[in-house]
Amino acid sequence: MWQAEVRVDLDAIRDNVVALRSRTSAEVLVAVKADGYGHGMVPAARAALAGGATWLGVATLDEALTLRRAGIEAPVLAWLLSPGLPLHDGVAAGVDLSAATPELLDELAAAARQAGRPARVHLKLDTGLARGGAARADWPELFEAATKAQAGGDVEVVGVWSHFACADEPGHESVDRQLAAFHEGLELAGRHGIHPRYRHIANSAATLIRPDAHFDLVRVGIAAYGLSPIAGDTFGLRPAMTARARVTLAKRVPAGQGVSYGLTYTTPWETTLAVVPLGYGDGVPRHASNAGPVRIGGTVATIAGRVCMDQVVVDVGDEPVVAGDVATLFGPGDDGEPTADDWAAATGTINYEIVTRFGSSRVPRCYDGEVRP
Ligand SMILES: *Cc1c(COP(=O)(O)O)cnc(C)c1O
Numbered sequence: 236m237w238q239a240e241v242r243v244d245l246d247a248i249r250d251n252v253v254a255l256r257s258r259t260s261a262e263v264l265v266a267v268k269a270d271g272y273g274h275g276m277v278p279a280a281r282a283a284l285a286g287g288a289t290w291l292g293v294a295t296l297d298e299a300l301t302l303r304r305a306g307i308e309a310p311v312l313a314w315l316l317s318p319g320l321p322l323h324d325g326v327a328a329g330v331d332l333s334a335a336t337p338e339l340l341d342e343l344a345a346a347a348r349q350a351g352r353p354a355r356v357h358l359k360l361d362t363g364l365a366r367g368g369a370a371r372a373d374w375p376e377l378f379e380a381a382t383k384a385q386a387g388g389d390v391e392v393v394g395v396w397s398h399f400a401c402a403d404e405p406g407h408e409s410v411d412r413q414l415a416a417f418h419e420g421l422e423l424a425g426r427h428g429i430h431p432r433y434r435h436i437a438n439s440a441a442t443l444i445r446p447d448a449h450f451d452l453v454r455v456g457i458a459a460y461g462l463s464p465i466a467g468d469t470f471g472l473r474p475a476m477t478a479r480a481r482v483t484l485a486k487r488v489p490a491g492q493g494v495s496y497g498l499t500y501t502t503p504w505e506t507t508l509a510v511v512p513l514g515y516g517d518g519v520p521r522h523a524s525n526a527g528p529v530r531i532g533g534t535v536a537t538i539a540g541r542v543c544m545d546q547v548v549v550d551v552g553d554e555p556v557v558a559g560d561v562a563t564l565f566g567p568g569d570d571g572e573p574t575a576d577d578w579a580a581a582t583g584t585i586n587y588e589i590v591t592r593f594g595s596s597r598v599p600r601c602y603d604g605e606v607r608p
Pocket residue numbers: 266268314398437438439440454455456457458464
């Protein structure tokens with residue numbers, strides 16, 4: 236018997252990756268950072284590989300090493316590295332690492348000598364996002380340092396890559412500008428004698444709507460989990476996560492009853508309140524106060540009053556709800572339950588954040604499907 240659970244349909248992740256693969260001739264990297272967007276990093280990685288992904292992507296070195304410790308041998312790229320990390324652990328584990336500065340290339344070369352094998356490096360160019368990546372003026376310096384490190388045998392430049400700012404806004408002019416800058420960067424790399432096996436810039440959105448940005452590898456995250464990065468089109472993807480709990484208490488209360496901390500909700504008439512044991516300590520955004528939709532019994536009701544740390548209260552009206560009934564916050568929508576998109580709309584965020592919030596939480600995660608976690 237469970238009180239609250241996050242169910243993850245690993246077959247949905249696998250099938251989404253199959254569907255994404257059919258849209259491109261490029262190889263597919265699935266981003267499993269942030270605990271697989273809340274779905275569980277290692278199980279999500281296994282499902283992605285079962286769907287034909289040939290690469291996995293993570294932010295941190297620790298995440299990459301966790302994948303290796305789980306016995307996953309597929310290529311892994313880690314792209315967010317502060318100076319001074321034990322990079323030799325990554326090099327020794329055959330993890331591909333991103334570098335945007337000559338200083339990090341120096342660290343990688345030292346790590347390679349320590350690990351006794353070349354560091355596999357992806358050079359990151361900032362083409363307009365202005366987050367990670369070498370600024371345009373610094374590209375020549377980066378390529379010179381990479382050429383030198385490669386000649387010394389400590390570094391193997393496997394990739395040159397970048398990341399979009401607005402690929403989820405179809406027609407946004409920055410996409411063309413970034414793509415043009417990326418082509419220029421690749422040409423400049425070529426003039427430095429760098430001809431990487433993998434050129435990559437596309438995230439889920441660009442994978443779905445910009446085939447001219449696929450190059451040799453696409454990096455999909457949210458789409459693999461069945462959620463669309465682009466408003467108004469699901470692209471036939473299947474959401475993999477369901478968050479639900481069993482009502483701990485249902486009771487009739489009179490009209491005029493204030494509900495939950497601050498009494499910010501008042502019952503308009505005599506009604507049934509259902510207590511659902513999921514709160515902000517589990518991943519429910521507090522912005523869902525008086526806003527988050529929950530399916531209980533045959534109806535979709537709204538959270539009444541403030542989201543608490545461990546629980547929420549739902550006004551279910553005259554629905555015959557009793558303790559033990561299942562309350563579904565979001566899922567694929569098959570039974571009329573809200574979706575992560577509905578939750579994002581209700582709370583002023585994006586579907587990415589809704590599912591990721593449920594990662595590493597106290598709610599047990601259960602896995603469905605043929606793919607073994
Ligand atoms: C998270 C991430 C991705 C995946 O982005 P989605 O929009 O989820 O497809 C791709 N590349 C980088 C660098 C990322 O950080």
